[in-house]
Amino acid sequence: xxxxxxxxxxxxxxxxxxxxxxxxxxxxxxxxxxxxxxxxxxxxxxxxxxxxxxxxxxxxxxxxxxxxxxxxxxxxxxxxxxxxxxxxxxxxxxxxxxxxxxxxxxxxxxxxxxxxxxxxxxxxxxxxxxxxxxxxxxxxxxxxxxxxxxxxxxxxxxxxxxxxxxxxxxxxxxxxxxxxxxxxxxxxxxxxxxxxxxxxxxxxxxxxxxxxxxxxxxxxxxxxxxxxxxxxxxxxxxxxxxxxxxxxxxxxxxxxxxxxxxxxxxxxxxxxxxxxxxxxxxxxxxxxx
Numbered sequence: 001x002x003x004x005x006x007x008x009x010x011x012x013x014x015x016x017x018x019x020x021x022x023x024x025x026x027x028x029x030x031x032x033x034x035x036x037x038x039x040x041x042x043x044x045x046x047x048x049x050x051x052x053x054x055x056x057x058x059x060x061x062x063x064x065x066x067x068x069x070x071x072x073x074x075x076x077x078x079x080x081x082x083x084x085x086x087x088x089x090x091x092x093x094x095x096x097x098x099x100x101x102x103x104x105x106x107x108x109x110x111x112x113x114x115x116x117x118x119x120x121x122x123x124x125x126x127x128x129x130x131x132x133x134x135x136x137x138x139x140x141x142x143x144x145x146x147x148x149x150x151x152x153x154x155x156x157x158x159x160x161x162x163x164x165x166x167x168x169x170x171x172x173x174x175x176x177x178x179x180x181x182x183x184x185x186x187x188x189x190x191x192x193x194x195x196x197x198x199x200x201x202x203x204x205x206x207x208x209x210x211x212x213x214x215x216x217x218x219x220x221x222x223x224x225x226x227x228x229x230x231x232x233x234x235x236x237x238x239x240x241x242x243x244x245x246x247x248x249x250x251x252x253x254x255x256x257x258x259x260x261x262x263x264x265x266x267x268x269x270x271x272x273x274x275x276x277x278x279x280x281x282x283x284x285x286x287x288x289x
Contacts, residue, residue, distance in 0.1 A: 135227035187213035
């Protein structure tokens with residue numbers, strides 16, 4: 001069942017699952033406390049069982065998803081879900097449960113950390129992560145160019161700082177990799193203060209690195225923000241085009257067209273008030289022609 005279908009029952013069901021996912025993530029965090037893990041082991045286990053049941057139900061109901069026209073059979077739609085981004089995340093989230101059941105003596109402390117990926121299950125109901133990834137991919141050439149400039153700045157400043165400070169502070173700038181940590185912290189404007197240059201040339205390099213960080217990080221964030229805004233605008237254009245098509249013939253929206261428009265509204269995360277405003281504006285433009 002998808003939140004994007006928009007029915008009242010679907011919305012209630014999706015909000016229930018959203019709350020359960022958040023509770024599941026909270027359980028993973030709280031389980032790391034030894035006293036809580038021992039006292040509420042049964043309750044934590046029930047969260048695991050819920051996640052397994054949800055995963056199996058998603059596989060079972062996958063044939064109801066008609067978003068991919070190439071998947072015409074129930075088996076292909078189920079396999080499509082299993083191999084999809086959401087399906088892989090859902091599987092990884094419950095994998096420690098199965099491994100612990102099959103191999104009870106195995107040390108699964110690392111795999112248990114994988115369960116925190118359950119927070120990504122919220123992408124079933126919100127397209128923010130998908131929109132961000134798509135926006136970055138659309139501007140990938142500019143993004144990669146910015147990363148290239150950042151990499152150059154990291155390497156140059158870490159090498160310069162190493163040669164300027166390694167004799168004075170061998171414990172903090174004893175090698176280029178150690179200096180690289182300082183460059184990362186300084187370029188990203190975090191400035192932990194665990195390693196600070198004390199020589200004159202070192203301070204000069206530190207100032208140059210800080211200024212370079214402001215420029216490179218601002219460039220990266222600017223590209224991401226611009227790409228995200230552009231994607232949102234493109235989605236609005238697609239939505240308006242669909243409404244325009246629906247109003248083209250008789251200025252009325254049929255039930256089939258309304259369902260398509262509602263699906264797009266939910267998919268693009270547009271508010272109902274915004275969608276109605278677009279429809280009223282386009283309808284008024286049609287009447288004025």
